[in-house]
Amino acid sequence: MAAENIVRFFPEGGAYVHGEEANMVIEVQSADKQPVYAHGTLLADDSVVVAQIDPLNTGLGNFKFVPDSLHRYSVALSFADSTRKTYSLPALASSGLLLRVTSHDKAYVCNLFCNDPGILGSGSSFRFVLTQKGNLLATKSSSLFGHRASFEIESTNLNDGVVTLAIINENGDLIHERKFFHYSENNNLANAAGTSTYGHREKAEVRLGDEVATGDSAQYDLSFAVSAYHPFFDKFELSMRNYVLLDNALPPIMGLSSYFEDTPRSISVSINNLLIAHALSSSKPEERFIPEYRGPLITGQVVNRQTNKPAPGIMAYLSVPGKLPQFYAARSKWDSSLAFEVQDFYGNKEIVVQTNYTQDSLYTVQLDDPFHDEYLELEIPAFDIDEQMKNWILARSENMQITNAYTKYREKPDMLSRIDSASFYHEPDARYFLDDFTRFIVMEEVMREYISGVNVRKNRNGFHFMVLDIDRNLIYDENPLMLLDGVPVFDADEIIALDPLKVRKIETIKRTFHKGLLECKGVVNYSTYEGNLDGYKIHDTALVSEYEGIQPRLQYHFPAYPSSYDKRSKTPDFRNTLCWAPQLNPDTWPGAQDFYTSDAPGLYQVVVEGIDQKGKVVSYKYRLEVK
Structure with missing residues (x-):
């Protein structure tokens, strides 16, 4: 049944x-x-x-x-x-509030009906407020006359996309809102041209419209992609144009792109029906995440290890050991939370997080999971694939296996070349490569004989380092920040116990140095040959963990066949993506993009999307065939 x-x-x-x-x-x-x-x-x-x-x-x-x-x-x-x-139909109400928006000629008329004065609050007046993408478009103070009020705005004052009409009472409370969709044009790049059929390993060129190629006053930031196409996937398509136009006003809906494949009037009617049925509220969401402008934030809390209670005001340190070590410091807030703003943090790395165990041995740091634990509430339709797709899927699978087999022989991108190799203090006041000196087997002798400006003292509590401030010509009476491959060492006895033959380099900062909220009375930085701490035992209170950073940016390989010799290459080329250019600047771009086809025949879809300086989204698609 x-x-x-x-x-x-x-x-x-x-x-x-x-x-x-x-x-x-x-x-x-x-x-x-x-x-x-x-x-x-x-x-x-x-x-x-x-x-x-x-x-x-x-x-x-x-x-x-x-x-x-x-x-x-x-x-x-x-x-x-x-x-x-x-x-x-649902039950009919005898009283209530209705807010309707209708389009007349070149204007939108907003009609309010309310035969229950209690809905609007104690006051007799209210305000129509019209906004779009967070910008205030218009506002009008009004009151009911015969249970009715109206408000009109010309469509020329609106940009394409979702517009929010809100009713605000005298107390500033949101009484009701209605989202509607304004759409006036197709937002496509005009005059795109290109040959529709190509052979294997043949050069193809796509030339876009004159308003982009000639550098119109509204410059575009464009992306360009050519990939294998099958009509089955049309219903899963999500274009940049649709995303920006809808402005998060709707929940995820499968097949949303099909609503934009019609005349502007029909598109407007269809999307408005969607908004009436499924529009999301414009209420301000809870601010759960701090913006990450310069790099990812590693967040966590400082807690008391014995009582597991929050510990505010405690300085914590995060290190990424290695040949290019990273060091960060943060102080826990009133609620014990803290955040480290890290940079050049790519891939999976081992991190060390700790407090100063010589002062705060009762505290430990607990890090938050870097992965989001809430998933998109998307109602995915039942898995249904047409049997006619059998050969297409088989061909794509074979192409993928061939491509992967030969990709592993290509040179991998060097992520280290993208990372700033300078230490957090940039240039030190002094740098010592220990291989340039007669090697001692005791670190105390190395520090006393070679490291200028760092005095070694020993009392009943152990060793201490006292740095000479070269700016003010005075000696600090407390230990400097001591680092080993980026990991802070708070006990000078542990530095003295190191095997100096495992240390390649020592750098010193001989002045007061600030790292965020951390104030250091000088810095002494030790680097081993491999950046792996080489036998140093990290304190038991420290948290040592693998942490997933930013995924490295992939570099796609697009071979070229400019000559007949290149075309005769025996290396198979079964790419499903013929070209991908994520950023094209019309100021330097001639208005055309060329690429070479592969050995994989079939239909391919060219997708050009972007946005101009005025916020207008452009989107263009067409198909080509490789014989």
């Missing part, structure tokens, strides 16, 4: 009231959330035809009528399999 279809009704404005024209959106879906084709009629008392419901090609439509509390309303739907079923 086939599962029942799901039919839902959404009145514009949130309700429909006796005697007031209602715009009712109807949505029809199958049990697995797929849109269902249907058409039907609106009935009063199960017999009187009130309105016709146009065919719901996308499973979504609307109808208008003036409800009367003396009648019961239902919708009789006919489906593609010739079945017919009747569905009752």
